[in-house]
Amino acid sequence: MTDAILVLNAGSSSIKFAIYAHTNVRSPALMSGKVINLSHTPQFLANGVDGRPLPQKNMMTFDETTTHENIVSWLLGWVEHENQGYTIRCVGHRVVHGGRDYAKPILLTTSIISQLKALVPLAPLHQPHSLSAIAAVSKWAPKLPQVACFDTSYHYTQEPLARFFALPREWYDRGIIRYGFHGLSYQYIANSLPCYLGELAEGRVIVAHLGNGASMCAMKKRQSVATSMGFTALDGLMMGQRCGSLDPGVVVHLVRHYKMSIEEIEHMLYNDSGLLGVSGISNNMQVLQNSSHPHAKQAIELFCYKAVQELSSLVSTINGIDAIVFTAGIGENSAQIRQQICDRLTWLGVSLDTGANTTHQHVISHPDSLVKVLIIPTNEELIIAQETQSLITTQ
Structure with a gap:
């Protein structure tokens, strides 16, 4: 045995x-x-x-x-x-x-x-x-x-300002702060960066964990500086069924003028929004890419638009960018999504190698690109196994 x-x-x-x-x-x-x-x-x-x-x-x-x-x-x-x-x-x-x-x-x-x-x-x-x-x-x-x-642990390296909401201080004291998620995935990518980037791994890297749940993390010296998700996993990017960032006034409006209950709103934001809500077809990116329906096309375009918007914001938190890493289900497998996102980032000096992107190579940026662009498959289970073994053997 x-x-x-x-x-x-x-x-x-x-x-x-x-x-x-x-x-x-x-x-x-x-x-x-x-x-x-x-x-x-x-x-x-x-x-x-x-x-x-x-x-x-x-x-x-x-x-x-x-x-x-x-x-x-x-x-x-x-x-x-x-x-x-x-x-x-x-x-x-x-x-x-x-x-x-x-x-x-x-x-x-x-x-x-x-x-x-x-x-x-x-x-x-x-x-x-x-x-x-x-x-x-x-x-x-x-x-x-x-x-x-x-999943929250990896983001504890962020400075306090990155975790604040502009609410009365008593709510910060009660734990209403930005926690961030997908930390096990980001930890795996951070550990793997030297194999792909050498010394550049310690530089300014943004990792895009794009799946049914999606987020981004800005890293410097392979530590979390800022991330798109906040108090809950609803914040930030548009996802498969979750809305991502939302004007809080929308929730107030739905309660006040449409008499929606908290339970109804919660279900809508977590289960009926995102790719599914905008397309009215599916939360599965592959299904939407294969569809000719205009709402499917619009959902994909909005997903990429929101991703570019979030990534551009995160660049400011690390004073520039040296590399972008795509990971998770959509990030690893959809050449179309990677292309559409990077096409909107030419102002940063991002340039893709179309052939490398189409064939899902590890490095998909053009040799002349000012920003390295990579695909690194994530492995949360390996991180969990290593952390478990380490903790058990030290008890």
């Missing part, structure tokens, strides 16, 4: 997992996969260490009423009992929100879990699912060490 670290990344409609050797988390994952379509008909997908797809498992016993906790319990049993001989020694979790108290990964206790539950209103689409996964592991093996790795 191989001692292993299990990594769980529980999202709203899927649960990603990866298994790493406990003694060597720098090697590729022994196995990785996900359970998708949790709100409909769950489907299991997994690959072995060589990337070879593993046989799909029959999940017909699950349906739209299945909870995240049910799925995690099933997955735990599959990994250790039905699978290839791995003994889980600890579990690392992606937890979106760590609030003001958690600036680094932490070994979970009953008290800490209670504190994380109090943060659910700040990340309603993600935090409950992480907590469900933690609960499932606790029931399955009560004494198994579990570690929480926070």
